[in-house]
Structures are given as structure tokens and as C-alpha cells.
Amino acid sequence: MSEQVVESVRRRGARRGRTRRVVVWACRIGIAAGAIVVWDLVSGTLVRPFFISSPQAVAGRLVDWFGSADFWFHARFTLTSSGLGFLAGAVLGIVLAWPLALRRVAYRVVEPYFLIAYSIPAVALGPVFILWFGIGLAPKIVLAAYFVFFVVFINTVEGIRQVPQGLLDVTRVMGGSRWATMRSVLLPGALPYILAAFRVTLPAAMIGAVVGEFIASNRGIGYLTRAAAGRYQTAGVIAGTIVLAAIVLLLSLSLRPLSRVLRWQRDVRLRGGDAL
Incomplete structure (x- = not known):
């Protein structure tokens, strides 16, 4: 019963x-x-189509783009720069955060410099990166990595620090090596923070790459949107914005499985995500 x-x-x-x-x-x-x-209803009645194009015109522009090999060339450039930037920023953030989080004195020494660098708006560094690396792929990768690095770094440090000291002491008393402590204690404790940072920074890497394309580029979806704006083609500008928003949405949805991974963990408060 x-x-x-x-x-x-x-x-x-x-x-x-x-x-x-x-x-x-x-x-x-x-x-x-x-x-x-x-x-x-608003386009062409309350507002001139020059300022807000009609849905039909934007849809037509999207159809033209999707049927063009040139568009997919630009899309590959944007996805490549954002993907490489995400990998570079995430790996560098974890690699630098791990030893510094375990050495509190060393981290306190360098912490002000990280905070100063993090306080600089990433968009403001775009022209500097363009000046240093040109208008090719490299400055977009660097700018995307900059958007990613600090969020991953801060949250990796926070995750390692949240591991109870008593648990570390018990592991050492039981004869656990440094590698065993890292693998069985520190990594599981920091993993929810790292994965939460990934959820935020993967779309942010796309934003960084597109910002670089807006500033100076001859390839990429950001370049197509900027070129349409330069020719006063409102439909192209809105179409480019929709494509970029759709890509960021798909990237966010692709990371939904991470939420299931985090369900067994305690609530994680992401640090640094609001400063992108």
C-alpha cells in the first residue's frame, strides 16, 4: 500500500x-x-525604419548571411578567438591561483597588484592590445582571455580557501602526500567555484572577442556589425546583434549540465562576475 x-x-x-x-x-x-x-507595429509608424528596421528586413538579412560562405568565415573567426581566449584565460587563472592560494603570505603580497589589474575596464585595454598585437587574431584572444582570467583566478583562490583546515590537517596526519591532498581534498572543494566561474566566463570570452572586433578588425561577426553600422544599414546591425546574442545564449545553455554537477555541493557565491 x-x-x-x-x-x-x-x-x-x-x-x-x-x-x-x-x-x-x-x-x-x-x-x-x-x-x-x-x-x-512600431517600425515605420512610430519610428522611422532608419532607426529601427522591420523584423522582415532583419530576417531577410539573416537569411542572406546564413546562406553565404563569407558569413560562416567570419563566424569561425569569432568562435576561434573566443574559444582560444577562454582556454588561455581559464588555464592561466587556475595555474596561477593554485600555488598562491596555498601560500597565504605570497598571495597577500601580490593581491593588491591583481586587484589593480582587475579594476581596469577590459574594454579600455582593447586599443592597447590592438596597438601591441595588430588587428589579427592575437588581440582578440588576449582580450577574451582578460575577460576570463580574473574571474577564474579569484574563484579558484576562494574555493581552495573554503576547504576546512581541519580536513587538511587530518589528511596530513594520515600520511597523505601533497598530490593526494590536492587530488582528494583541495580539488573537490574548489571544483564548484571553478565550474561556476566557467559558466560566467565562457559567454564573457565571446564578449571580449567581439569587443576587439568592434575596435579594429577585418574579420568576425563584430566586424560585420560594425561595417553595417558604418554603411547605416540598420537591419545588418540588428541582425549582427541577434546572432551574437544567440551564440552567447547557446554557450550558456551548453553549460547547463554543470548545474547538475553542482547540485550535490553547497551553494556557491560567485565572485567577480559582476565586474565583466
């Missing part, structure tokens, strides 16, 4: 969950459709 009750409660919970998901998706689609309808 108890098993039947449990099964009945489980089925009702599953039905409520499916109903909730259907309602959420229906509301999302309704909001998007309503926004498009309002956009279509």
Missing part, C-alpha cells in the same frame, strides 16, 4: 513538473512573439 502511495505521489509530481515546463515555454514563446509584433 505504501509503495502505491509513493508511486502515486511521484506521478503527480512528474505531471506537475511537465505542466510547469509547458507553461514556462508557452510564456517564453508568447513574450518573444509579442515583442516581434510590437516591433513590427
